[in-house]
Amino acid sequence: MSALPEDLQDLERRLVGVQFEPRASLGAEILGRFQRGDTGAPGRPPFWLRVRGLAAVLALVGLGLSVFGLFALRSPALASVDRCCHDFDGGGDADDGLLILSRAGTEVRRLAIYEDRDGSRSFTPADLIRFARSGGPSLHAQLLPGAITTEFCCLDYDGGGPDDDALLVVGLPPDRIAMAAIYERRGPPGLPAELR
Amino acid sequence: MTLPFVQSAPPGAPSQVSPEAGALCRAWYEQHGQAVYRYLRFHLPGADAAEDVTSETFLKAFQAAHRYDPALGEARTWIFRIARNSLRDYLRRSRVRRHVSIGGMRDLACQAPSPEERLLWEEEVGRLLEAVAELPERDREVVSLRYGSGFDTAAVAEVLGIKEAAVRTRLWRALARLRDQLTDRGEP
Secondary structure, three states, X not given: OOOOOHHHHHHXXXXXXXXXXXXXXXXXXXXXXXXXXXXXXXXXXXXHHHHHHHHHHHHHHHHHHHHHHHHHHOOOOEEEEXXXXXXXXXXXXXXXXXXXXXXXXXXXXXXXXXXXXXXXXXXOOOOEEEEEEOOOOOOOOOOOOOOEEEEEEEEOOOOOOOOOEEEEEEEEOOOEEEEEEEEEOOOOOOOOOEEO | OOOOOEEOOOOOOOOEEOHHHHHHXXXXXXXXXXXXXXXXXXXXOOXXXXXXXXXXXXXXXXXXXXXXXXXXXXXXXXXXHHHHHHHHHHHHHHOXXXXXXXXXXXXXXXXXXXXXXXXXXXXHHHHHHHHHHOOXXXXXXXXXXXXXXXXXXXXXXXXXXXXXXXXXXXXXXXXXHHHHXXXXXXXX
16 A cells, blocks of 8 residues: 555554454353353344244234233343452452443343552553453363452342342452352352352 | 364253364464454444454354355455454344443553553544544445454455455545544544
């Protein structure tokens, strides 16, 4: 593109300088999901199927409206929960925060643990993300002898309302997080819990 | 390609991926993962969305790997076709979803020695990408592949299935539009 006018060359130089880097663990995460049989979001069905599906959905919606009223249209909204500060990584300082994006009360879509570097006691762009995962559980490091497992129970971590969720974090002191998961307590300790 | 890609498993049980298929998947991600992510990042406002669509792209590619025929074209072209479809699906779905961006530009590579310079660079990149987002879709595609993925014009032509001369024309036109948009906003 050497024949570009000078003002476009400058713009091109700026665009070439924009380099985004995916998370180093993303590839391993995708392979892990594939090996577990996760096929990702379903693709778009063919047109005829969409028309048939739409007709069926309209019929069901009509029926639903007549029976349940407008409440049938409500679905859990996305909620974000920001809880700071605890010592999640076992480093000794309560300077770690937890950021969760979930469908209220049902499904955790994002979970991130950050170090509250600016002391704002909430997530800001200045903070350092130590751990992030999407819907599926993931393990970011081999478990080492020094790992510290901490359970926090019970708070409303999924935005559903009741304080019925627990958080499990495996930290590698002083500042690494190997794993984090949220689950819903369904009864007294010892009973099976449901992973979010 | 007749790889025994996903061996049959009872319903609900995890798929059994053969070692050679696993190695092929790993190789595909290693060769094309970064380019796909960067292409998507030029289209999407945050790292989380780009990660989601990258994951979706490769999961679909791995799942359909038995249908990939090297005689019909490079794996890169095939994977980018899936990426473009996944992006379209995502954008259609996201029209009815509320976006929540939690990471800013944490995935932006930056050699700036000071936090201030990094911040300024992030702001400039934000302005550039906002201007890219306002381009017509055809121009945006060319810009994302050329500068996001870092492809040369021949590779962009191959992915888009058009002639290299057409890529150059679109690229020039897109850059001129970008320059005009940035000038209209009073930016240098």
